[in-house]
Amino acid sequence: MSDNAVVIVSSNSEQKRNSDVNYPFRPDSSFWYLTGFTEPDAIAVFSNKNYSIFLRPKDKTKEIWNGKRLGVKAAPKVLLADNAYSIDDFLKSIHKLINKNHLVYFDNSSTNKLNENIISILENEIKSLNPVISEMRLIKDSTEIQNMQTAANIAANAHMIAMTKVSPGLYEYHVAAEIGAEFRTRNSDHAYPPIVASGENSCILHYTENNKILNDGELLLIDAGCESLGYASDITRTFPINGRFSKAQKQIYQIVLSAQKSAITCIKPGEKVNTPHEIACDIISSELTKLGIMKEPNNLTEFYMHKTGHWLGLDVHDVGEYKIDNDFRDFKEGMVTTVEPGIYIHKNDKIDPEYWNIGIRIEDDVLVTKDGHHVLSKSAVKEVKDIEYLMSQNIT
Numbered sequence: 001m002s003d004n005a006v007v008i009v010s011s012n013s014e015q016k017r018n019s020d021v022n023y024p025f026r027p028d029s030s031f032w033y034l035t036g037f038t039e040p041d042a043i044a045v046f047s048n049k050n051y052s053i054f055l056r057p058k059d060k061t062k063e064i065w066n067g068k069r070l071g072v073k074a075a076p077k078v079l080l081a082d083n084a085y086s087i088d089d090f091l092k093s094i095h096k097l098i099n100k101n102h103l104v105y106f107d108n109s110s111t112n113k114l115n116e117n118i119i120s121i122l123e124n125e126i127k128s129l130n131p132v133i134s135e136m137r138l139i140k141d142s143t144e145i146q147n148m149q150t151a152a153n154i155a156a157n158a159h160m161i162a163m164t165k166v167s168p169g170l171y172e173y174h175v176a177a178e179i180g181a182e183f184r185t186r187n188s189d190h191a192y193p194p195i196v197a198s199g200e201n202s203c204i205l206h207y208t209e210n211n212k213i214l215n216d217g218e219l220l221l222i223d224a225g226c227e228s229l230g231y232a233s234d235i236t237r238t239f240p241i242n243g244r245f246s247k248a249q250k251q252i253y254q255i256v257l258s259a260q261k262s263a264i265t266c267i268k269p270g271e272k273v274n275t276p277h278e279i280a281c282d283i284i285s286s287e288l289t290k291l292g293i294m295k296e297p298n299n300l301t302e303f304y305m306h307k308t309g310h311w312l313g314l315d316v317h318d319v320g321e322y323k324i325d326n327d328f329r330d331f332k333e334g335m336v337t338t339v340e341p342g343i344y345i346h347k348n349d350k351i352d353p354e355y356w357n358i359g360i361r362i363e364d365d366v367l368v369t370k371d372g373h374h375v376l377s378k379s380a381v382k383e384v385k386d387i388e389y390l391m392s393q394n395i396t
């Protein structure tokens, strides 16, 4: 950062849900990354010489009603800041920290109520901070990896609990409740609304209604992940509601599993980040063609319409470019990507009905290591025999 540069990064304000009820608060990811501070309505200002934080002042009444605040006095020591000010003084005090020659890095991307004011009162040249922070966030250090391993362990366990609890006659929300209970019991929470999709719902990529009855003979696709100290896991498993895959279900499942395992195998530093997707697409299209399900060579997107992975970190679809100058970049040690191929077969008169409403996705979280990769979520079983064995231990 040059001597005349200043970074302003703001955290979120609370968001109204209805009447006087707010959504549960979650800080802005880049603000959290740079400060570790989790209260709403805060702004951090960094230069080469100084780190100042603006935050909510102590307020006896508001703290009785809504919870404790760190406050201005304690902030420098706790947050390792040089100075702390009340957020109420931000517009008044910001000019003490920024002069007209400063180049300001800032993005209006959090929900902070003051963001519009920041833009309107500064006459400085403003550059986007996001590209810089995104590249930093893309490479995880050892503490971040530890948090992501914790999040993956909790979610992997929750998926396996779901496998042991599922049976025909329950509803999708019963399964969602088991997963949510496991997250909360381990002092974690959902990183995104869980997808608990049975039967034909398994072919809806972002299905979150989770309110259908679980029928004998159908598949259940669960895409659920949690957060540990802000860091997300993102895991998908698909399994038969009655505990045994039908022949058609097993055929499609093995294709997705083989695509997923081959896609993971190629991940290492120096490999192009698009290689897992290319490998998965090749396997899925050649195997679906062999089964006679895919009839034209070019219609893979009818059955597989999403990418094979995305960056994972503080955001479930984490920041970081996939291409540099129009070319896919290389994997580097410390990156974390999901690997999540799928096949989704809707009702279609040209396809044998035994394949209808089969939606299968298998998703793991993969860390790029010095020599290859480590699957953070590997403890969640995914082989057919392991799933069927676990489900035979039904403990409901």
Ligand SMILES: [Mn+2]
Pocket: 234, 310, 338, 340, 363
């Ligand atoms: Mn995902």
